[in-house]
Structure formats: C-alpha cells, structure tokens
Amino acid sequence: MSEYFAPLRDMRFVLELVGLEAVSALPGYEEASADVVDAVLDEAARFTTEVLSPLNAVGDRVGALLGDDGRVTMPDGFAAAYRQYADNGWNGMGCDPAHGGAGMPHLVVAMIQEMVMGANMAFSLCPLLTAGAIEALSLCGSDELKRIYLSRMVSGEWTGTMNLTEPQAGSDLAAVRSRAEPQPDGSFRIFGQKIFITFGEHELADNIVHLVLARTPGAPDGVKGISLFVVPKFIPEADGSPGERNDVRCVSLEHKLGIHASPTCVMAYGDDGGATGWLCGEENRGIEYMFIMMNAARYAVGLQGIAVAERALQRAMHYARDRLQGTEAGAGEGERVAIIRHPDVRRMLLLMKSQVEAMRVLAAATAAARDHAAHHPEAAGRERAQAFVELMIPVVKGWSTETGNDVASLGVQVHGGMGYIEETGAAQYLRDARITNIYEGTTGIQANDLVSRKIARDGGAAARAVIVDMRSVVAALEASGDDSLRAIAEALSDGVAALERCVGFVVANWRSDMRAVLAGAVPLLGLFGRVAGGWQMARAALLAHERLAAYDSESAFYRAKVVSARFYADHVLSQSSGLAHAVCAGAVSTLDETLA
Amino acid sequence: MKVLVPVKRVIDYNVRIRVAADGSGVDTANVKMSMNPFDEIAVEEAVRLRERGAATEVVVVSCGVAACQDTLRAAMAIGADRAVLVATDAELQPLAVARLLHAVAQREQPGLVICGKQAIDDDASQTGQMLAALLGWGQATFASKLELSDGRAVVTREIDGGLETISVALPALVTTDLRLNEPRYASLPNIMKAKKKPLETLTPEALGVDVTPRLITVRVSEPAKRQSGVKVADVAELVRKLRDEAKVLR
Numbered sequence: 001m002s003e004y005f006a007p008l009r010d011m012r013f014v015l016e017l018v019g020l021e022a023v024s025a026l027p028g029y030e031e032a033s034a035d036v037v038d039a040v041l042d043e044a045a046r047f048t049t050e051v052l053s054p055l056n057a058v059g060d061r062v063g064a065l066l067g068d069d070g071r072v073t074m075p076d077g078f079a080a081a082y083r084q085y086a087d088n089g090w091n092g093m094g095c096d097p098a099h100g101g102a103g104m105p106h107l108v109v110a111m112i113q114e115m116v117m118g119a120n121m122a123f124s125l126c127p128l129l130t131a132g133a134i135e136a137l138s139l140c141g142s143d144e145l146k147r148i149y150l151s152r153m154v155s156g157e158w159t160g161t162m163n164l165t166e167p168q169a170g171s172d173l174a175a176v177r178s179r180a181e182p183q184p185d186g187s188f189r190i191f192g193q194k195i196f197i198t199f200g201e202h203e204l205a206d207n208i209v210h211l212v213l214a215r216t217p218g219a220p221d222g223v224k225g226i227s228l229f230v231v232p233k234f235i236p237e238a239d240g241s242p243g244e245r246n247d248v249r250c251v252s253l254e255h256k257l258g259i260h261a262s263p264t265c266v267m268a269y270g271d272d273g274g275a276t277g278w279l280c281g282e283e284n285r286g287i288e289y290m291f292i293m294m295n296a297a298r299y300a301v302g303l304q305g306i307a308v309a310e311r312a313l314q315r316a317m318h319y320a321r322d323r324l325q326g327t328e329a330g331a332g333e334g335e336r337v338a339i340i341r342h343p344d345v346r347r348m349l350l351l352m353k354s355q356v357e358a359m360r361v362l363a364a365a366t367a368a369a370r371d372h373a374a375h376h377p378e379a380a381g382r383e384r385a386q387a388f389v390e391l392m393i394p395v396v397k398g399w400s401t402e403t404g405n406d407v408a409s410l411g412v413q414v415h416g417g418m419g420y421i422e423e424t425g426a427a428q429y430l431r432d433a434r435i436t437n438i439y440e441g442t443t444g445i446q447a448n449d450l451v452s453r454k455i456a457r458d459g460g461a462a463a464r465a466v467i468v469d470m471r472s473v474v475a476a477l478e479a480s481g482d483d484s485l486r487a488i489a490e491a492l493s494d495g496v497a498a499l500e501r502c503v504g505f506v507v508a509n510w511r512s513d514m515r516a517v518l519a520g521a522v523p524l525l526g527l528f529g530r531v532a533g534g535w536q537m538a539r540a541a542l543l544a545h546e547r548l549a550a551y552d553s554e555s556a557f558y559r560a561k562v563v564s565a566r567f568y569a570d571h572v573l574s575q576s577s578g579l580a581h582a583v584c585a586g587a588v589s590t591l592d593e594t595l596a
Numbered sequence: 597m598k599v600l601v602p603v604k605r606v607i608d609y610n611v612r613i614r615v616a617a618d619g620s621g622v623d624t625a626n627v628k629m630s631m632n633p634f635d636e637i638a639v640e641e642a643v644r645l646r647e648r649g650a651a652t653e654v655v656v657v658s659c660g661v662a663a664c665q666d667t668l669r670a671a672m673a674i675g676a677d678r679a680v681l682v683a684t685d686a687e688l689q690p691l692a693v694a695r696l697l698h699a700v701a702q703r704e705q706p707g708l709v710i711c712g713k714q715a716i717d718d719d720a721s722q723t724g725q726m727l728a729a730l731l732g733w734g735q736a737t738f739a740s741k742l743e744l745s746d747g748r749a750v751v752t753r754e755i756d757g758g759l760e761t762i763s764v765a766l767p768a769l770v771t772t773d774l775r776l777n778e779p780r781y782a783s784l785p786n787i788m789k790a791k792k793k794p795l796e797t798l799t800p801e802a803l804g805v806d807v808t809p810r811l812i813t814v815r816v817s818e819p820a821k822r823q824s825g826v827k828v829a830d831v832a833e834l835v836r837k838l839r840d841e842a843k844v845l846r
Contacts, residue, residue, distance in 0.1 A: 005610075008628075031788055039669055039787050042630075047781045089784035102784050554626050 004053040004311050006045035006115040009557060010357060012038075015107065017536075017543055018364045023105045026375035032105050040104070044112045047088065048119035051081050056120045059261030060428045064202070066253045072201040072263045078123065082204040086156025090116070091127050095134060099150040106374075110303060110367040114360070117307035121432045122261035124307075126159055126199045128300050133160025133211050135293040136228065140281025148236050149209055158242075159205045162297075163194040163212040163231075163267060164290065171445055173287060174222040178214035178269065180229055180277065189274030190214055190231055190248075193266065196439075200265030201233075201250030207242040208233040212269065212277060213286050220284065228286035229277035231269065247275040258431030294440070295393050299366065301440045302396035305404025305433065306359045312411030312429040313352045319415050319424075320345050339414075347571070348414050352407045354568040357561075358533030359400045361540060366392040387462045391454045392532070398446035398522075399529025401436035408433040447521035450528065456510035456517070460503045463528075467503070470496045470535045477538055484566045485541055491569035492538050495531040498580035502527060505584045519590040520583035527579040534573040541565035597707035597744075597766075598653045599642040601676065602697050602727075603635040605660055605667040606717040619815045622717070631667045634712025636674070637772040640779040641742060642710050643675035650744045653677050655704055659688055659696045665795060672790035673782035679795040680704075684807060686800070690718075692807035694726035699803035701731060706767065708749065713738050713771040724771040734764035737771040 015037070024032045055077045062075040085091060094109035095101025104112075117124040134153050137145060152158040169175035178192025190212060194200075201208070210231040219225030234242035252266040269275040281289055320340040327334040328341055339345045369392070372385035408430040412419035419426040437443045455463050474496065477489035502524050509517050544558035544565075552558060607613060608628040616623045631639075645651040656671040658664040659682040668679035682696045701709060709731075714721035728735035736742075736751035740759070743750045749768050753760045754775070782790075800807045828834045839845040 031791075033791070035666075035669075036788055036791050039666070039673065039790070040784060042670075043673070043782050043784075043787055051781070084781065087783065088781055089786075093784055102788060104784075557626075 003049070004056070004119045004314065005049055006041075006118070007310055007360075008041060008045050010360065011041065011111045011114075013540070013543075013557070013561070014361050014364045015111070017361060017540055018107065018368045020107060020368075023107050023368055023371045026105075026371060027377060028103070028375050029105045029371065031103065032108055037108050040108065041111060044090070044115050047084075047090070048115040051084060052116060052119035052123055055081055055123065055261075057425060057428065059120065059122050060258075060432075061260075063260030064253060064263035066201075066250060066263075070201070070249050070251070071203065072250060072253065072265070074202055074204060074263075075261055078261065079204050081123065082126065082156070085116075085127070086205075091130065091156030092154040094131070095154045096138070099134075099138075099146075099154045101154050106367040106370040107364060110299075110364060113300060114303050114307045114310070117304045118311045120261075121304055121308055122259040124304070125259065125262045126202070126204065127156070128297070129162060129198050130156070130158075130160040131300070132162050132293055132297045133209055135296055136162075136211050136289055137209075137230070137280065139292060140228065140285075140289050141230070142278075142280075145230055145278060145280060148240055149230065149232075152207070152240070153209060157205060158207040158209055158232075159199060159202075160209045160211065161197055161200050162290075163197055163200075163210050165196045166193060167195055171442065173213065173226065173290075176213050176215065176226050178212065180214040180216050180227060180279075181274065182216065186278075188214075188216075188229060188277045188279060189270060190229055190277040191270035191274060193268055195266050196254070197250075197265040197267045198262055198439075200263065200267045202263055206234075207236070210248060210267070211280065213290070214277075216283055223287045225284055226286040227283045228280040228289050230280050231275050231277035235276055247272045257434050258428065259435055295389070297440050298393050298397040298446070299363075299370075301436055302359075302363060302393075302398075302400040305401035305436045306356065306363060307404075308429050308433045308436070309352065309356045309359065309404040309407035312408040312426060312433075313349075313356050315424075315426050315429070316349060316352060316411045316414040319418070319426075320349055345414060348410050350564065350567045351571060352410050352414075354537065354564040355403050355407055355533070355572065357540070357564055358537045358568055358572075359396075359403060359529075361536040362392070362529070362533050363396050363400060365536060366396050384465075388466065391450075391462045391466065394446035394450040394454060395525060395529050395532060397440065398437070398443045398450070398525045399533070401433075402443055402526065403529070404436055405430070405433045443522055443525065447525040448518060450525050451506050451517055451521045452510070455503060455506045460507040463503045464500075466532070467496055467500055470499075470531070473535055473538050473542070476542055480542070480545060482545060484562055485538075485545060488534075488538050488541055488565055488569040491573040492531075492534050495527075495534050495573045495576035498576040499527055499531045502580050502583045513587075515591055516587035519587035523579045523582040523586065527576055527583065530572055530579070531576055534568060537565040537568045597651050598655060598704060599645060599651045600697075600701055600704055600706035600709045601635070601638045601642045601654060601656045601671070602693075602709070602711050602723070603639065603656050603658050603667055603671050604632040604712070604715045604717075605629050605658060605664045606632045606715055609633060609716060615816050615818050619817060621813060621816050629663070629666075631670050632712050632715045632717075634714060634716070634772055634774070635671075636712075636779045637774070637776050638710040638712050639671045639674050639676055640777050641772060642708075644777065645708075645742075645744065646675070646677075651708070655680065655706065657682065657697065657700050659684065659693050661685055668795060669790045670782070672793045672795075673787040674780060675786065676793075678793055681795060681797045682800060682803065683797050684800050686807050687809050688807055689809050689811055690720045690722035691726055691810060692800075692805070693723050694730055695805045696800060696803060696807065697723070697727050698730040699805050700798070701727070708744075708766060709733075709769045710742075711769065711771045713773055724769055728769040731767070731769065733768050735769045735771070736762055736764050738773040739770050740773045740775045742770055742776065 059075050065073045092101035093104045097103040180188040212229045235244045237243040250265040251268045254264040323339045324336040369385040369388045376382045412426045474493045477485045541562050544561035547558045608630040614623040642654040654676040656676040657680040711724035738753050739751045740754045741752035750763045
C-alpha cells in the first residue's frame with residue numbers, strides 16, 4: 001500500500017483558520033466563494049489521488065530516460081496524466097483569467113499544489129516550473145512575447161523551464177558565462193551550457209519555453225550584466241504553432257537520489273550555430289527579474305516539504321495501526337498489539353503529525369498574506385501583508401523542507417527494517433524530500449536571506465511586528481482557563497522570548513560582526529519556523545477549543561487538534577531556547593580557525 | 597431531446613460505513629458524502645449524448661436535504677445544464693423518490709431518463725424500474741452500451757453469462773451499469789461555471805406527492821465478525837475440517 005489521500009479535513013480547517021472568507025472578499029477573488037472552493041478541493045483530491053498518486057512509485061522505479069536521439073521518455077502514464085491535468089485547467093489555476101487562467105487565490109492554489117506534490121512530487125515539478133516561467137514572462141515580457149507564449153503556457157499546451165545554473169555558477173549566479181549575440185532582426189543567438197534544468201526536455205507538451213540567463217556582448221561583470229532570454233524548443237510560426245526545431249538540446253540526464261520521474265537535464269545551447277532567443281525585459285536586469293519571481297518558486301518548494309511529509313505521515317500511520325509487535329508495555333503477558341500502542345512509536349507519529357500541521361498552517365497564512373499583498377484595497381494593507389510575506393518566504397522554504405526531511409526520515413523509522421526496503425514506499429519519500437532543501441536556494445541561502453534582507457535590513461521591524469501578534473495569542477491562551485492551552489501558552493511564550501532575543505542579536509551585530517550572525521543563521525531559521533509554527537498551532541488549538549466548548553459534532557477532530565498543538569509545544573517549541581543559544585553564542589567555535 | 601438524470605447523494609465510496617450505536621441505521625454524522633457512482637455514470641452518458649448532438653439539454657434532479665445541492669453542482673460540473681432539487685428532510689424510500697421523479701418528469705417532459713442502476717448506500721435497485729412503470733415507459737436496465745437512433749434506444753445489457761441487446765421505443769428509461777462509461781474528472785473552469793448554472797428548488801408538497809415511508813426499518817446491524825483462521829497440518833486435516841466442521845464436503 002502506498003496510496004495518498006488528500007488531507008481535506010485538515011485543509012478545510014486551515015482555510016477557516018487563516019481566513020479564506022477574508023481572502024474571498026478581496027476584489028478580484030469574488031469567484032472563490034466557500035462553496036466553489038469546497039467543490040474545487042474535492043475534485044482536486046479525487047484527481048490527485050486517483051490519477052497522479054498511482055504513478056508515484058512507477059515514476060521512481062523507471063524514471064525519465066534519455067534516448068540516443070536526444071529524446072526524453074517519461075514513465076508510462078505520465079503523458080496521459082499531464083494531458084488530463086492541463087485539459088482540466090489545473091495548470092492555470094492561479095493564473096490571470098486574461099490569459100485563460102482560473103484566477104484562484106494563492107491560498108486555494110497552495111492547497112491544490114500540496115495535493116499534486118503529495119500525490120506525485122516528480123510530476124508536480126513540471127507545472128511548478130511552467131508557473132515560474134509564466135510569472136517571469138508576465139512580469140517583464142514584451143506584449144509580443146506575452147501574446148505568443150502566455151495563453152499556451154497557462155493552458156499547459158506548452159511548458160516552461162528556468163535556466164540559471166551552469167557548472168561554475170550554482171548559488172553564485174555572478175559567474176554565469178552563457179552568451180547572447182544580437183541579430184539584425186532583433187533576436188539573439190544564445191550559446192552556452194546549462195545544468196540542473198528541470199523538465200528541460202520531454203514530450204508531454206507540444207513545446208518547451210526555456211527562460212535562460214545569459215550575457216550580451218560588453219555586459220558588465222557580475223550579476224549586473226546578466227539578461228533574461230526566451231528560447232523555445234520549437235520556434236513559433238506567425239500563427240503561434242510550433243515550427244522549426246531550435247538549436248537547444250538535452251545532452252544528458254542526471255542520475256539522482258530521488259524525483260526520478262523529473263528529468264534533470266544538461267542543456268546545450270548553440271552547438272549548431274546558435275539557439276534563437278528573444279530578450280525578456282531590459283538588458284542586464286535578468287537577476288533582478290529572477291529575484292522577483294523567486295518568492296513564488298521558493299514558496300512552492302516549501303510546499304513540497306509539507307506535501308512529502310504528509311505522505312510519509314499517512315504511510316507511517318497506516319503501518320503503525322496495522323503492524324502487530326510486542327505486548328502493551330507494563331501489561332505483562334497479553335495479546336500482541338499494533339505498534340501504535342508503543343509510547344515511542346506514538347511519539348514519532350505525533351512528531352510527524354504535529355509538525356505537518358504546523359507547517360501547513362504557517363504556509364497557508366503566508367499564502368493568504370500573498371493574496372492580501374496583491375489584492376487588498378488599501379495600500380497600507382498591501383504593504384503590511386507584503387512585509388509578512390517577505391519575512392516568511394525563507395522560513396516557509398527553509399524550515400518546511402528541513403522538517404519535511406525529518407518527517408520523511410521518521411516515516412522510515414516507524415517502519416523499522418521494512419522502511420529501508422524500497423517496496424514499502426517510505427524510502428522513496430525520504431529520497432524525494434532530500435532535494436527540497438537544496439534547490440531554489442539551499443537552507444543556508446534561505447537563512448542568509450532571512451538574517452540579512454529580512455531581519456537586519458529593516459532593523460528587525462517586520463520580525464517584531466510578528467512577535468507582537470504572537471504575544472497576543474499567548475495572552476488569549478492564558479485567558480482560556482484550560483490546562484492544555486495554558487501549557488501551550490508557556491511553551492510559546494518561552495519560544496517567542498528566544499526568538500526576540502535572536503532578532504535583537506542579529507540587529508545588534510549585523511554590521512559589526514556579520515560572520516558571527518551568519519554562523520547562526522540556519523539555527524535562527526529553524527527557530528523562526530519552530531516558533532512561527534507554534535504560534536499558528538496555538539491559534540489552531542484556540543479555534544478547536546472554542547468548537548469543543550460549543551459541542552461541535554466533530555469533537556474527535558478538534559480534540560486531536562488540541563493534542564497535536566500540546567505535543568508540538570512540549571516536544572518542538574520546548575527546544576527553542578537551545579537553538580537561541582546556538583544562534584547567539586555558537587559562533588565562537590564555528591569561526592575558530594582551527595577548522596581550515 | 598431533453599435527458600433527465602436523477603442523482604442521489606450517498607456516503608462516499610471510500611468511507612468505512614459505521615452502524616449507529618442504537619441499530620437504527622448507518623452513522624452519517626460528519627461523513628464525507630458524494631454522488632452515487634452509478635449516477636455519475638448516468639450524468640456522464642447524458643452529457644456525452646449532448647456532446648455528440650443526440651441530446652439538446654441535460655437536466656439533473658435530486659431529492660433530499662438541502663446539501664443535495666452540492667451533488668447537483670457536481671453533476672453540473674461534469675456538464676449537466678441545469679438542476680432541480682426536490683427539497684425535503686423526510687426519509688425517502690424508493691417508491692417516494694420514484695413518485696417525486698415522476699412528477700418532475702411530467703413537468704420537464706424529457707425524451708430519455710438515465711438513472712444509476714442502484715445506489716451504493718441501500719443497494720435497492722428499485723427507483724428506476726418504479727419510475728418507468730409510473731411513466732408507462734419502456735425500460736432498459738443495467739446498460740453497458742447505449743445508442744439512440746430512429747426514435748429508439750438500443751441498449752446492451754450485461755446478463756448472466758453474456759450480453760443481451762434490446763431496443764426500446766423512446767421516451768424510455770435506462771439504468772446504467774458500471775461499464776457503460778468512465779466518468780470524466782470535472783475541469784476547474786467547469787466547477788466554477790457550475791455555480792452559475794440554474795438550480796430550481798421544489799418541494800414534495802408543491803409537486804403534490806406524499807412521501808410517507810411505507811417500510812419500517814426494524815434493525816441495522818454490523819456483519820458478523822470474521823473468525824481468525826487456523827493452520828492445518830496437512831491436506832487430510834483440511835479435508836476432514838471441511839467435511840466435519842464447515843460441512844461443505846460430503
């Protein structure tokens with residue numbers, strides 16, 4: 001058994017908690033009423049469970065294959081599933097209706113994306129990259145480029161890729177060497193090699209639109225001399241149909257630890273005289289455009305961490321309820337019990353479950369803020385939301401993917417030896433999860449972004465605004481008069497204090513001792529995620545508590561939610577002060593020159 | 597030609613059914629509900645008829661609580677044009693549903709009614725047949741293939757040991773078997789459009805139909821728990837147990 005069921009009940013709870021109602025009330029989102037969203041989630045759950053999930057294991061086993069003719073073959077079933085995904089409008093769910101999208105809010109899109117990723121992470125990368133390319137084109141493409149490409153990419157008829165990395169230019173894009181030579185007709189000839197190009201070649205769609213970073217002749221050195229180009233696999237005819245084959249080829253596929261059904265390509269541009277491309281936006285501003293669209297991509301990868309963790313949790317829960325081993329501890333002789341009865345297995349399952357829930361609600365709160373940042377009728381409302389989004393993107397990306405790895409690893413552990421065996425399925429989730437904290441910026445890169453641009457730059461203002469919100473939740477928990485909620489309040493209060501101490505440390509030392517701050521950046525990111533997740537779990541517990549007091553008929557769900565929040569407080573939040581110590585005092589040894 | 601498709605809101609097929617503690621019925625509190633899968637096949641077939649020009653309009657109808665609206669919207673997301681809800685909180689048995697559908701059919705005057713062959717909750721498999729009788733129409737039940745031509749419906753039925761093909765004069769009633777088609781997944785734009793399609797609400801009173809139950813449910817109980825198996829030493833012991841204990845051999 002290695003099925004996936006979309007966690008609809010928890011998703012609906014999360015939508016209520018983070019305020020779908022307020023999002024649907026924003027101008028432009030009127031269509032996303034509660035009943036429509038409900039129907040959409042139901043159908044997305046069916047599609048992902050019945051069509052995408054069954055391809056997850058075969059995708060891993062067979063993987064994408066490169067033939068001698070340079071063609072990439074996807075595992076059986078992927079082409080039909082992709083066609084269905086596109087035909088049914090999921091590819092354009094969040095896109096502008098002007099280009100054929102459904103214009104759904106980020107908040108709703110995030111839930112559906114999580115389902116797609118949970119059902120089949122490798123598959124999910126194709127639409128994820130297309131969405132990034134759509135965003136880049138919408139942002140800086142000329143009207144002509146938009147006319148030719150956008151509606152076809154929104155419909156999923158054509159897919160997109162992002163070509164940034166080169167062998168010598170990974171996290172350091174200043175080292176990009178690909179060249180673009182201007183032609184008399186206004187186009188460019190592109191030359192160079194790009195690596196790690198996800199879905200760089202495949203035959204799921206009629207055309208592939210590569211967005212490529214390259215340098216024009218005489219461009220300045222470093223990041224300020226890089227431009228963005230549109231390079232299609234087939235050059236569109238005047239009527240937009242795919243025409244002549246362009247001079248861009250997949251020359252190799254990487255052999256990877258996981259996501260085997262996602263072709264990771266080495267792309268060669270211009271081996272045969274130059275690939276035809278068109279400048280997207282202004283010359284030398286490529287990196288800037290990348291940064292604007294990076295938020296969406298980083299957020300989406302954060303969702304992958306959550307999605308794979310959810311799947312690992314489902315697998316582990318199923319096994320723990322099914323597997324009989326040993327007798328109930330302390331009961332002496334007796335019948336063998338399911339391992340879910342054993343205290344440490346319960347601890348592992350709750351550690352998985354509570355963190356998945358915390359990550360989901362924090363990501364959803366961030367998605368809702370993205371909606372407010374884009375559609376709030378008042379400038380102040382948009383700015384406030386955008387500040388929260390900017391602060392949270394590296395947290396959602398870095399913390400959710402690191403925790404996703406932890407959860408997937410626990411998933412293997414719950415299975416014992418069976419978890420190490422591929423047929424069980426748990427191992428695939430761990431292997432698949434391992435890329436999420438690497439691509440779209442490693443955790444180290446996210447943490448540097450958090451401390452430098454998101455905390456130090458505004459003197460900690462955005463972080464402190466969130467801390468104020470967190471404290472108001474602590475106060476509400478304390479006022480509840482409930483023992484569990486008060487225990488959560490205590491742990492959250494300690495966590496918030498630890499976070500505040502670290503924010504103060506970053507602001508005070510950024511200019512004078514940048515290396516010391518950076519040495520603690522990843523622990524701080526972990527602390528930020530942990531405490532922000534605890535803050536959202538506390539809000540969840542408050543809502544659940546309120547429902548239980550009102551004798552809601554779903555008492556089992558709400559009781560479990562309070563238990564989950566309590567567990568999180570006792571096992572996850574409780575480690576906050578240790579992390580704070582690592583942030584504020586850990587640099588002495590890290591920077592000691594004995595390590596050379 | 598108009599096609600009328602009755603749809604029923606039932607417990608989702610993925611849900612593990614629990615019997616209510618007092619034995620009065622099945623526990624439906626907070627249980628996921630969805631469209632009866634056989635009805636989904638009926639909606640799909642009707643929409644395909646319209647798509648290939650054999651029908652002009654597909655009307656879906658459901659009888660029951662207000663939440664049946666969700667089921668009707670789901671049918672419209674597949675492609676039905678509009679919906680009728682006969683709203684009632686009363687317990688509805690097959691004969692009452694057939695009478696309600698009869699009243700709706702008289703208002704709508706369809707040329708064809710397509711029903712699921714049975715609902716997966718009570719497995720009664722009665723409503724379609726009763727409705728055909730009330731309408732005085734021919735019926736072709738358990739259809740695995742449906743073709744319309746020259747005012748007749750040619751229906752292939754799955755019967756024990758083979759297939760039977762019959763031809764009935766329209767108007768007629770057809771009930772669907774599992775292999776008639778594979779219902780599509782609703783597309784995102786169609787789910788959003790379904791919200792805007794017309795949904796009319798009627799009541800049994802307005803239709804002049806008495807829905808009072810005729811049958812009394814005495815008791816609902818779980819199936820007997822399966823006994824755990826035993827390991828037999830050899831074939832001789834197996835044969836002996838089959839003969840003496842299971843009494844399936846003589």
